[in-house]
Amino acid sequence: MKEIVFENVCKAYGKNTVVSNLNLTIKSGERLILLGPSGCGKSTTLRIIAGLEDITSGKLYMNGKCVNEVSSGDRSVSMVFQNYALFPHMTLKDNITYGLKVHKxxxxxxxxxxxxAVDMLKLKGLENRKPKDLSGGQRQRVALARSVVKRSDxxxxxxxxxxxxxxxxxHARKELVKIHEMYHQTFVYVTHDQVEAMTIGDRVALMNKGTIQMVDTPHNVYNxxxxxxxxxxxxxxxxxxxEVNCCHDKIVVGGQQLLLPEMWxxxxNESKCEKLFFGIRPEHIKLSKTQTENCFKGFxxxxxxxxxxxxxYFEVEGNEIIAIADNTDLExxxxxxxxPDFSKIxxxxxxxxxSIGYPEKYSVDN
Incomplete structure (x- = not known):
């Protein structure tokens, strides 16, 4: 089982805690994306898996074995770095095959x-070039090829x-998915780009300030x-x-209020909260110049x-809101x-x- 399990893992540099009490299971053969803003701890988490960072406390299991004291070379990992990390004096071919030769x-x-690998990543004919003779995209594909040929767990x-x-x-996103589907390694991918996360991942682990905020499918993380x-x-x-205030069956924003449907x-009531945060995605807002019942107004x-x-962009009681439309006669x-469509809030x-949860009739993800 090519599974990775974090058990109360912490990583600190002196008094600065970068990863805090991390509990996460990465399933065998899945594509898990570590997503989050810069400085959230996602790259440190990846380096912990690779054995490039020591764990301050907690345990890390790989293939069912605690690997806290296991060196990087004995973890059956291959890693692609952001900065390529190619040998400048070696040809493309030698860069890709170096690790295989070391392991005889x-x-x-x-x-x-x-x-x-050369065919898959469109590097045919470049085998004898050195990194300085390659474009940035070609260098990145060489780095990918070098990891692909290892066929690590x-x-x-x-x-x-x-x-x-x-x-x-x-193009590269599609190739990465093809590579994974071919070899079925346990695939852990760090990014701050949500498009990459949503298109590549089976699941997304969203991090902030060293802690996991949510782990789920891209579909559920979005919806x-x-x-x-x-x-x-x-x-x-x-x-x-x-922010809105709750008053019986209404939500109130400044001098405006909306009647809530029974479904919410x-x-x-279960939340026992008088103040809530009201959320709606821009693509779920429809604007009109004509007033209807139970609506917000703004400029x-x-x-x-x-x-x-x-x-x-329009303003409702001091709150800036954005709606997405394919055409409009507004100025x-x-x-x-x-x-609001209350099945999409x-x-x-x-x-x-x-989140206070979602009613049974909630349909934003249908």
Missing amino acids: VEKEEIEKRLNL FFLLDEPLSNLDAQLRG RPANVFTAKFIGSPSMNIF LKKI VKYIENYGNMLGI NNDLVYFQ HLFHGTTEN
């Missing part, structure tokens, strides 16, 4: 793996595509965020979130043109109304900022 793999097997990647242009990143941080971090533009009242402040859609300073506890 037979020459025929080395050639077989090399040819397969654990494939670790630390922001491997961040130096590539947008088009090449899209049923566990807390305010997750809701804001995932999605572009991010979810609109603002049970969850709100358009700014309109952004994204080419295929528009971002409409700055127009009075607008929006009636999110409510978070006013103190803990955790």
Whole structure:
């Protein structure tokens, strides 16, 4: 079983705790994405798996064995670094096969793996070039090929595509998934790019300040965020979130109020919270110049043109909100109304900022 288990793992540098009380199981053969902002501890977590960082406290298990004292070379890991880490004096071919030669793999097997990786990553014809003669994208693919040929149990990647242009990143994402589907290693991928996380991962582990905020499928992380941080971090533009007061069957924002449907009242009562954070994604807001029952009103402040859609910023009782539309006749300073679809909103506890849960009829992820 190529499983990785963190058990109360902490990593600190003096008084600075980088990873705090981490409990996480990475399933055998899955693609798990460690996602989060810079400095959240995701790269340190990856380096702990690789054996490049010692654990301050707790235990790390790989293949059912505690590896706290096991050296990096004995963990059956291959790692792709953000900065490529290629040998400048070696050719592309030698860079890719160096690790196999060190482990005394037979020459025929080395050639077989090399040819397969070179074809897969479109490096054919470049075998005798040195890194200085390659583009950034080619160097990154060499680094990927070097890890692929090892066929280790654990494939670790630390922001491997961040130096590539947008088009090449899209191609590389597909190639990484193909590589995984071919060899079925346990795949752990660090990124701060949510597009990479959502398109590559079987599951996403979202980190902030050294702790796990949520671990789930990309679908659930987007559609049923566990807390305010997750809701804001995932999605572009991010979810609109603002504070509301609860009063019986109504939510109140400044001088405006909305009547809540029955489907939400049970969850709100269970939360025992008078203040909540109200969330709704920009793509779930429909604006109108015509007033309807049970709606918020605001004024358009700014309109952004994204080419295929528009971002409409408007203000409700001091809260800036953005809606996404494919066309509009709205202009700055127009009075607008929006009636939330209550099957597509999110409510978070006013103190803990955790989701209060979702009613049975909730349909945003249907």
